[in-house]
Amino acid sequence: MSVSEDLFAKALRMIPGGVNSPVRAFRSVGGTPFFTVKANGARLTTADGKELIDFVLTWGPAIHGHNEPSIRKAIAAALECGTSFGTPNPLEVEMAELILACVPAVKKVRMTNSGTEATMSAIRLARGYTGRPKIIKFSGCYHGHVDSLLVKAGSGALTQGNPDSAGVTPGTAADTVVVEYNNLPALEQAFKANAGAIAGVILEPFPANVGLILPDPGFLACVRALCTREGAVLIFDEVMTGFRLSLAGTQGLHDVVPDLVCLGKIIGGGLPVGAFGGKAEIMDKLAPLGPVYQAGTLSGNPLAMAAGLAAVRKLRDENPYARLDVLGRRVRDTLLSAAKRKGIPLQVPQVGSMFALFFNPSLVRNYDQAIASNGDLYRKVFRYALDHGVYLAPSPYETAFISTSHEGADIDQACTVLDAAIQSL
Ligand code: KE4
Numbered sequence: 001m002s003v004s005e006d007l008f009a010k011a012l013r014m015i016p017g018g019v020n021s022p023v024r025a026f027r028s029v030g031g032t033p034f035f036t037v038k039a040n041g042a043r044l045t046t047a048d049g050k051e052l053i054d055f056v057l058t059w060g061p062a063i064h065g066h067n068e069p070s071i072r073k074a075i076a077a078a079l080e081c082g083t084s085f086g087t088p089n090p091l092e093v094e095m096a097e098l099i100l101a102c103v104p105a106v107k108k109v110r111m112t113n114s115g116t117e118a119t120m121s122a123i124r125l126a127r128g129y130t131g132r133p134k135i136i137k138f139s140g141c142y143h144g145h146v147d148s149l150l151v152k153a154g155s156g157a158l159t160q161g162n163p164d165s166a167g168v169t170p171g172t173a174a175d176t177v178v179v180e181y182n183n184l185p186a187l188e189q190a191f192k193a194n195a196g197a198i199a200g201v202i203l204e205p206f207p208a209n210v211g212l213i214l215p216d217p218g219f220l221a222c223v224r225a226l227c228t229r230e231g232a233v234l235i236f237d238e239v240m241t242g243f244r245l246s247l248a249g250t251q252g253l254h255d256v257v258p259d260l261v262c263l264g265k266i267i268g269g270g271l272p273v274g275a276f277g278g279k280a281e282i283m284d285k286l287a288p289l290g291p292v293y294q295a296g297t298l299s300g301n302p303l304a305m306a307a308g309l310a311a312v313r314k315l316r317d318e319n320p321y322a323r324l325d326v327l328g329r330r331v332r333d334t335l336l337s338a339a340k341r342k343g344i345p346l347q348v349p350q351v352g353s354m355f356a357l358f359f360n361p362s363l364v365r366n367y368d369q370a371i372a373s374n375g376d377l378y379r380k381v382f383r384y385a386l387d388h389g390v391y392l393a394p395s396p397y398e399t400a401f402i403s404t405s406h407e408g409a410d411i412d413q414a415c416t417v418l419d420a421a422i423q424s425l
Pocket of ligand 1: 144145
């Protein structure tokens with residue numbers, strides 16, 4: 001038995017599914033998950049001493065690679081002063097200043113401890129600001145484990161949703177309307193069917209929890225226009241894409257301005273974090289100023305702020321986004337070329353340092369098309385890559401990430417393995 005297998009057997013006895021977050025259990029790809037004991041640059045080291053080139057990057061935060069020295073030094077320096085104060089601390093002010101400087105849509109910001117807290121708070125704020133009950137979300141978009149957002153399209157797909165998890169009550173789901181992404185007529189119809197009741201529309205501008213789906217030309221602008229017309233709050237969930245695709249997230253790639261933005265991952269430099277921000281007139285509805293309650297013992301924690309400040313300042317100072325896009329295109333072209341030679345239909349949506357694989361003959365524009373892709377071929381590629389030292393996301397419905405530390409030998413080696421993985425099908 002390997003060390004990871006032994007650890008997993010022990011974990012299973014004490015932790016549900018042996019993991020503290022379901023996707024880590026490898027249930028979508030089979031086999032026993034490996035345990036990581038350390039990480040540096042683009043590589044993880046497993047409990048069995050195996051090195052893996054990592055395309056998951058702790059689900060996004062490690063844009064500079066793992067254990068980046070300036071982030072490590074920033075945490076160590078903050079640690080000298082203690083771990084948590086429960087009072088305002090100067091680093092929170094620096095983080096707010098930096099987020100406002102980088103993300104134009106954000107005029108005021110509140111820190112949280114996770115992306116889930118950020119989206120949960122943003123939809124409560126939208127409801128409190130508008131006095132309306134309903135939220136529109138899009139199928140395939142994931143916003144963390146918020147009751148109101150663990151909802152799938154209901155029988156009357158344009159009226160109310162159905163719970164997408166046990167424990168979410170029909171009453172909660174009833175206030176969520178689920179619409180197909182990239183389907184403007186459906187969004188228009190949802191507003192019509194819920195006239196005057198929609199508090200907000202939340203979406204991942206580039207859905208990346210269903211593989212990676214890119215918006216049709218003009219889709220985001222039309223969503224913006226409909227929200228403006230209907231008086232609904234437009235919420236961009238950029239927990240994944242924030243600071244990943246540009247300093248302004250997807251907002252650096254188009255000109256659509258949301259009313260609220262949710263952030264996470266990169267802004268914590270690998271430590272627990274989330275944030276939501278946007279128009280001051282909306283944000284000022286938050287306690288202690290306004291009637292919408294929101295709180296968190298460790299929100300703005302000095303260690304997470306120090307790590308996030310170091311990570312974001314490094315992005316601001318070095319602006320690595322063009323370099324990351326070159327790496328993303330290289331991986332995409334490697335995969336597409338390999339699939340063409342093999343005669344296998346493959347889509348590789350890629351934007352900057354994010355990419356995904358859909359074994360599908362057609363462009364994937366929505367959730368139904370994503371899940372109709374061949375998951376078995378993905379699982380075979382995942383397994384071959386892992387056996388040859390490359391770690392892709394352990395699910396066909398996730399996105400892969402590249403860091404600046406992949407440049408050079410690691411991306412060369414990874415592309416060789418990914419090509420061979422496709423040829424092995
Ligand atoms: P957290 O609560 O996990 O910090 O963030 C939730 C969240 C919100 N919004 C978006 C767009 C997200 O991608 C996430 C979390 N992403 C997943 C990866 N698909 C986290 C991995 C996990 O659940 O273990």
